[in-house]
Amino acid sequence: MNRMRQRIAQRLKEAQNTCAMLTTFNEIDMSNIQEMRxxxxxxxxKKHNLKLGFMSAFVKASAFALQEQPIVNAVIDDATKEVVYRDYIDISVAVATPRGLVVPVIRNVETMNYADIERTISELGEKARKNELAIEDMDGGTFTISNGGVFGSLFGTPIINPPQSAILGMHAIFDRPVAVGGKVEVRPMMFVALTYDHRLIDGREAVTFLRKIKAAVEDPRVLLLDL
Incomplete structure (x- = not known):
């Protein structure tokens, strides 16, 4: 293995050996966000010279949910065994490159709008593809989003990016029959998975957190109205 692959393997084993990992799942109806896009x-x-994707919606929704459930944004200090709460939200976004997986960080997401997020994702993605990411670009995230959907993944359980306490896994959008108002309709659906450290986060907080993301993505007005 090359050095990057060795480092990835080391961090994955570190997560498995340290965290009590548990995964909860939900599904998101992407109809409204697709229509908005x-x-x-x-x-x-035209205004921002940026393409509007779906990742910015999930980053924005995650920041919204992290503010509602700050325990998901917290971490256990292994030296003192104390819970450390962070008053900022720095979201790591997993990016696949020819050399391996990297996770650059979008900092202070709670202060950003959609354009800010899309611009930062674009800049970090370009640096990742050119192998120009610095250590500072990947250090200090408080939460991670991984999108296996770009490769066609239907379902999966992501592994926590230590020393963080949770990771959101996005998957591909597929048309599926769902019950809507007592009728069966075909809707564009996405499965999402939240893997979390059960030492710190209980099931109630994890499920509530994921449902908040679901609500914000399914109805973008939730973010606008702070609901």
């Missing part, structure tokens, strides 16, 4: 992507591109 289709309606506004051209104007967004």
């Amino acid at each position: 289709a309606r506004h992507k051209d104007a967004f591109l």
